[in-house]
Amino acid sequence: MNFPDLDRFDRSILRILAEDGRISVADLAREIGLSKSPTQARLKRLEANGVIKGYRAMLDPIRLGLDHVAFVEVRLTDTREKALAEFNAAVCKIAEVEQAHMIASNFDYLLKVRTATMSEYRRVLAEKVSAMPHVASTSTFVAMEAVKETGMVGTITEAG
Secondary structure, eight states: OOGGGOOHHHHHHHHHHHHOTTOOHHHHHHHHTSOHHHHHHHHHHHHHTTSSOOOOOOOOTTTTTOOEEEEEEEEESOOSHHHHHHHHHHHTTOTTEEEEEEOSSSSSEEEEEEESSHHHHHHHIIIIITTSTTEEEEEEEEOSOOSOOOSSTTTOOSOO
């Protein structure tokens, strides 16, 4: 199922679930204007087709004491497929890395790293990030304030 194949009911389901993943099927059906059975069938189809990948609790990192965010540019010594695969596997094992993106730029990856303190970040950078395969250099940018952090909330519209 491609995104353009979604009708207005599917889009409404996704928008509502992105805001409240714990909504009951009955309440979801009422909000989108369908009965419970077709709503449940649509929900199962969206899950089966991988549009809905799962449900999870959204934790507040600030309340958990994880308010230090750094963005790290990573340059690799080797960008052949084997090296990229080795780096990808290694970065996925670092719990402090919230996001990792391969970038088309003068660096190869951009990482979002979340820790409790600057000293903890320095340890993660030195012992984990810099120790990953094929890392040539890194540059760090420390976030002073999160102005907007969301998943898909607000990106699903009725019209598409």
